[in-house]
Amino acid sequence: MQLSRPPVVPPGLDAAATTQSLLYVSNLATNDVDIFSYPEGKVVGKITEIGRPRGECADAAGNVWIADVQAFQVVEYSHGASKPVAALSTFGAPRGCSVDPRIDNLAVSGGANGTILSVYHRSTRGIWRDPRRYSDTSIRTAYFCGYDAAGNLFIDGTSADGDFRLAELPRGARALVNLTVSQSIAAPGQVQWDGKYVTVGDAGVSPSVLYRFSIGARTATKVGSTILQKTAKLQQYWIQAKTVIAADDESRVGLWKYPEGGSPAKTFGSLRAYAAAVSLP
Numbered sequence: 244m245q246l247s248r249p250p251v252v253p254p255g256l257d258a259a260a261t262t263q264s265l266l267y268v269s270n271l272a273t274n275d276v277d278i279f280s281y282p283e284g285k286v287v288g289k290i291t292e293i294g295r296p297r298g299e300c301a302d303a304a305g306n307v308w309i310a311d312v313q314a315f316q317v318v319e320y321s322h323g324a325s326k327p328v329a330a331l332s333t334f335g336a337p338r339g340c341s342v343d344p345r346i347d348n349l350a351v352s353g354g355a356n357g358t359i360l361s362v363y364h365r366s367t368r369g370i371w372r373d374p375r376r377y378s379d380t381s382i383r384t385a386y387f388c389g390y391d392a393a394g395n396l397f398i399d400g401t402s403a404d405g406d407f408r409l410a411e412l413p414r415g416a417r418a419l420v421n422l423t424v425s426q427s428i429a430a431p432g433q434v435q436w437d438g439k440y441v442t443v444g445d446a447g448v449s450p451s452v453l454y455r456f457s458i459g460a461r462t463a464t465k466v467g468s469t470i471l472q473k474t475a476k477l478q479q480y481w482i483q484a485k486t487v488i489a490a491d492d493e494s495r496v497g498l499w500k501y502p503e504g505g506s507p508a509k510t511f512g513s514l515r516a517y518a519a520a521v522s523l524p
Contacts, residue, residue, distance in 0.1 A: 261323030265522045267307050269296040271492050271515040276309060281521055282486070282498060284511030290325065293318060298339035298352075298387065298479055299520035307522045308349065310337035317351055322522050331371055334358040339387035339433070339479065339518075345394045350412075352388040352398050359385035360398055360412070360419070379419045382408045387479060389434035389441065395458075397441050399431040407431060409443065409463055426454050426465040433479040433518075437501070440466060444480060451477035453487065455502065469504035473497065479518035490516035 266281040267290075276290040276299075290296070294313030301307045305322030310333075317337050319329040335355025342349055347365035351374070354361060359382050361374035385400040394414035402408055407428040410419040424443075432444025432451070440455040441463065451474040456463040471477065471489055474497070480489035482501055486508075490496040492515040497507035 262524050264524060265323060266488060266496070266519060267299055267301075267309070267522060268490060268496060268512070268514065268519045269299060269309070269517040271517050273514075277512065277514060279496070279512065281483075281488075282509070284496065284498075284509065286512070288323075288325070290320065292327075297517050298337065299481075299518040300340040300342055301520045301522045302342040303344065303523070305522045305524055306342075307520055308340045308342070310340055310351070310353075312336040312338070317349070322524055329371060331363055331374075334361060334374075334376060338385060341389045341396065341434075343390050343394050343396075344392055348390075348394075350388045350390065350396050350398075352385040352400075354385065359400060360388065360396075362396070362412075377412065377419055379408075379410055379421065381421050382410060382419075386431035387434045387444075389436055391436040391441060391458075392438070397434050397443075397458075399428075399434050399443055401431060409434075411458065420461060422458070422461055422463045424456070424463045424465075426456075428454070430476070432477060433481075435480070435482055437482050442469075442482065444477060446476050446478050449475035451475065451480075451489070451491070453480065453502075453504070467502060469499070469502045471497070471499055471504055472506045473510075481519045481521055483521045488519050488521065490514065490519060492516060 264281040266279040278288040298310040318327045338353035349363045357378040358376045360377040363374045382400040383403045388398040396412040429447025432446035453469040455467040477491045487501040495510040496512045498509040
C-alpha cells in the first residue's frame with residue numbers, strides 16, 4: 244500500500260488551502276504566478292521563481308505546468324507546492340501546454356527554427372524523454388494546444404501572412420493535419436476540450452469569444468460560441484466543468500457560466516493576467 248504524503252505548503256499558503264481546488268494565474272505585471280482558492284477567489288500564495296510565466300495547464304492529479312518564455316522551459320508543480328518537481332527545456336519560447344488525459348504525455352506549443360509543437364513522454368520510471376518535435380509548413384507561429392479525451396491534439400497559430408490556422412495531431416499520428424475552420428478568428432487564443440467539443444478562443448476581438456467546434460475529416464465546424472463580457476483580447480481561459488475562468492491583461496479574474504457566457508458571475512483579484520488553470524486536490 245502506498246502511504247499518502249502530507250501536502251507541501253508554500254510560503255503564505257496554509258495547509259487547509261492545499262486540500263481544496265486552487266486557481267493559478269500568470270501575472271504579466273509582476274511575472275509571478277498568483278494562487279487563489281477556487282472558486283472563492285481568496286489569495287493564498289504565489290510562485291515567484293519563474294522568469295516570465297505565460298501559458299499554463301493542469302492534469303487530473305492536480306499537477307500544474309507553467310511555460311517560462313524567458314528560460315525556454317516548462318516547469319511542473321504538484322498541487323499547492325512551492326518548489327518545482329520537474330523542468331523541461333523547450334525549443335524556443337513555449338506558449339501553451341496540454342496534458343494527455345490517457346498517458347503521461349505533455350504537449351508544448353511554440354518553438355523555433357520550424358518547431359511549432361513538442362510532445363514529451365514520461366516513462367513508467369518517471370523519467371521524461373526527449374520530445375518528439377513537429378513542424379507544419381502552413382503554421383509559422385504556434386500559440387496554444389489542447390488534447391481531447393481520446394488523445395487527439397489540436398494546435399492553433401498563424402501563417403506567414405498572419406492568417407489563423409488550426410491543425411490536429413491525431414492520436415498515434417506522426418504528422419499534423421491542417422483543418423478547415425468554419426469561423427473567422429482574428430487572433431489565436433486558448434485551445435481546450437470541454438468534454439464534447441474542441442474550444443478555440445479569439446484573442447483579437449472585444450469582448451472575447453470562445454468557439455466550440457465539432458471535428459471531422461480535415462474540418463472544424465462551429466457548433467456554438469460563448470461571449471465573455473468585460474474582457475478584451477483574452478489569451479488563455481480555463482474551462483472547469485460548467486465554469487470558464489479567465490482574465491485579460493487589463494482586468495480582474497472572472498468566472499462565467501459555461502457555455503452561456505455573458506456577464507461574469509463573479510470577479511476577484513486585480514492583476515494583468517495571461518493564463519489561468521485550475522488544480523484539483
